[in-house]
Amino acid sequence: MAMKSLTYFAVLYLLALTLPLAIASDPSPLQDFCVGVNTPANGVFVNGKFCKDPMTVSADDFYFPGLNIAGNVNNAVGSNVTTVNVNNLGGLNTFGISLVRIDYAPNGQNPPHTHPRATEILVVQQGTLLVGFVSSNQDGNRLFAKTLKVGDVFVFPEGLIHFQFNLGHTPAVAIAALSSQNAGVITIANTVFGSNPRIDPNVLARAFQMDPNVVRDLQNRF
Template sequence: MVNTKGGNIPKLAMTTFCMAVFAMMFYVANASDPTPLQDFCVGVNDPNSAVVVNGRLCKNPNDVTINDFLYKRFNVPGDTNNAQGANATLVDINLFLGVNTQGVAMARVDFAPYGLNTPHLHPRGSEIFAVVEGTMYAGFVTSGYKLYDTILKKGDVIVFPQGLIHFQLNLGRTEALAYASFGSQNPGRVNVADSVFATTPRILNDVLTKGFQVDEVVIEQLRSQFSPENISFNTGRSILKLLSQTF
């Protein structure tokens, strides 16, 4: 449409055009793929060999009962008789099928006196952590290596952002308890130490000695703390062997 007097597009038409362009840009900027609910998904051409992604198969609605939406063992304490003195019971899609497609999960975290919920991260969900009993030291580390830490007491709540390393340490001489909620039906959990020293197969010592600036003796000592069964034999893996398999 042209203004016969000045040959310019009328203000109303120009405003409408600009709003349409802005709306399109906003849509594109906010468009994204669905958040994955598993570590990876390799594509296949044969549908017969495919698996379900981002959720489980759905139960026939006619067969669903109220029991499908109930989990009744959240009151059972976790076993804290371990090296860390803590146990996190994650009630996610793997334990409670009722949360399928709902985007939520919970965890019960039990602490022995001075027990530690070891540094870890959840790759697929943010966490809200509430102290039910006890006093704890807790914190998380950003991607810029800044530590945010605090003392939590009964009734305190803290948020741990998705994908950031975090931890909780019971400061008391008595047992402690916390409940956590997640914004994913399958938030996942990656323990920092285990992801380095307890992998299968083992990460090459060439990587770890240089990465941590220590010798192999220290690396093997650390491995023995997290994966005793993986320290008693030589896997025979080396840079040279991997290179020979490549060419």
């Protein structure tokens, strides 16, 4: 009986050690680098990309210029996200990281959205931002919000809805790192009201407790 109990707890202990690895967003690399390309060239398929022949890899495969250039914020939400991920910097393949620059017009926002595959850490470079995220249903949908100034840092947990809003009357800039080579993004309003084909307005009307005509109007906007 004692031996069975010992085995039981040993299995639980091993599961506790391995579980964090099993749920990691991106697997750890097993080589120095695997520069991602879109076609096979004497390589293998890894993390959605073919590995470039290591003998043809150069410094340019790990280089991305122009993150100092402001993005165009002349749009409905007043913000622009410049993304540096595996799709435009092949050297990031298998490394589990990516980077974005976010520009905000005065009163502009990066609207509520979620990254399904990454935690995000953001630092303010210019301006003043109101930022926050909302916990899941099981944690009571609590809002965690903070006003950030230049040099302040805030973390948005993986998969949770979050946002940033420029409180100032001048442009703002933030840099954020994400724990995935391709974090993905789901903008809530676009997803719910701008799906293709449209979600039945009666479904959304009941979910949001609003008139179906209001839902149809929102769908037309997106």
